[in-house]
Amino acid sequence: MMSSAREAATEEQREHFFGALDFLKEEAVKRDVQAVVVLSNEHYTNFFLENFPQYCIGLGEKNWGPTEEWLPIDKVWVPGHAGLANHIAQYTLNHGFDPAFSHLLELDHGIMTVYYELDNGMKLPLVPIVQNCAVPPLVPVRRAYEFGKALGDAIRSYDGLERVAVAGAGGLSHWIGNPRVGDINEEFDNWFLGVLESGDLEQVLDIENDEIELAGNGNHEMRSWLAVAGAVEANQSKATKLAYEAVYPWITGMAVA
Amino acid sequence: MHRAVYDWVRVGEVNSDGAGGADPRASFDVSVYELTPEERKAFDNQDIAAFYELGLHEVLINRCARGRVLQRRLPQAARTARCPQ
Numbered sequence: 001m002m003s004s005a006r007e008a009a010t011e012e013q014r015e016h017f018f019g020a021l022d023f024l025k026e027e028a029v030k031r032d033v034q035a036v037v038v039l040s041n042e043h044y045t046n047f048f049l050e051n052f053p054q055y056c057i058g059l060g061e062k063n064w065g066p067t068e069e070w071l072p073i074d075k076v077w078v079p080g081h082a083g084l085a086n087h088i089a090q091y092t093l094n095h096g097f098d099p100a101f102s103h104l105l106e107l108d109h110g111i112m113t114v115y116y117e118l119d120n121g122m123k124l125p126l127v128p129i130v131q132n133c134a135v136p137p138l139v140p141v142r143r144a145y146e147f148g149k150a151l152g153d154a155i156r157s158y159d160g161l162e163r164v165a166v167a168g169a170g171g172l173s174h175w176i177g178n179p180r181v182g183d184i185n186e187e188f189d190n191w192f193l194g195v196l197e198s199g200d201l202e203q204v205l206d207i208e209n210d211e212i213e214l215a216g217n218g219n220h221e222m223r224s225w226l227a228v229a230g231a232v233e234a235n236q237s238k239a240t241k242l243a244y245e246a247v248y249p250w251i252t253g254m255a256v257a
Numbered sequence: 258m259h260r261a262v263y264d265w266v267r268v269g270e271v272n273s274d275g276a277g278g279a280d281p282r283a284s285f286d287v288s289v290y291e292l293t294p295e296e297r298k299a300f301d302n303q304d305i306a307a308f309y310e311l312g313l314h315e316v317l318i319n320r321c322a323r324g325r326v327l328q329r330r331l332p333q334a335a336r337t338a339r340c341p342q
Contacts, residue, residue: 043320044316049260068323069324135314177314177315177319178309179309
């Protein structure tokens with residue numbers, strides 16, 4: 001909704017939210033980021049019920065997106081980074097995870113909205129990682145975080161690039177496809193962002209699925225946020241909240257951290 | 258029902274030509290799916306609430322709803338989706 005209904009948010013909300021994204025884009029340019037890894041939910045875009053991996057890493061030289069007809073982002077071949085992607089796949093396989101892989105992923109709104117805000121020209125090499133945050137059985141939150149730790153270690157051990165960004169894309173609280181669509185749990189969102197900022201992730205890593213759903217079925221996408229928290233843990237990095245807006249027209253608690 | 262809705266969503270995404278051609282979903286043949294009468298009625302009526310009551314996964318409900326809205330509001334020529342060559 002941040003792309004397809006941009007103007008539905010108030011001007012103040014747009015300034016805060018997109019201002020934070022602009023800040024990150026400028027930081028990426030300033031730091032000469034060479035590639036970005038984006039984790040996001042799989043929305044029945046690449047997989048259906050006969051085969052639904054918990055993680056799938058896009059290994060291809062290019063991937064295509066966005067899938068959705070309604071998303072006002074040009075549909076392009078997005079450059080991948082096969083070297084980094086294959087290294088991540090092998091590293092995580094060597095360290096207790098079994099991600100699926102794809103040489104051609106379709107990139108839906110989950111990845112494309114954030115990627116587009118990072119690079120409007122969509123030239124920055126992208127390693128997409130789709131996660132199952134929607135179709136039970138789901139990876140435990142702690143496992144998502146541990147995968148992120150392995151991902152971070154993989155990136156740091158890759159010799160081919162010096163500066164790689166990692167982004168976790170997904171809502172905070174939101175409900176989709178049920179009668180509560182439009183609700184936002186601001187209390188949960190602020191608590192979750194506070195946990196990220198505190199660095200005391202033990203408060204959230206054993207959270208159960210029914211508790212996650214107090215902030216909506218879409219809130220399972222918090223796994224992407226925690227994967228990124230895991231990826232940067234070795235740097236002893238805590239999150240800094242740059243923006244939080246409960247954007248009701250977008251039916252989602254929107255944050256940048 | 259899941260398969261039918263998934264295929265309906267996907268045929269619109271994958272086959273949209275963006276050149277003003279026929280709506281790729283217009284020729285979607287739902288009769289090849291083994292749907293109960295209630296499921297078929299929900300599909301034919303584009304009844305999102307019925308899909309929910311019948312247990313369709315909520316992500317697919319969301320995608321279906323957005324596809325339906327698009328189908329109602331936008332002429333084909335206004336769509337920009339292109340299938341990779």
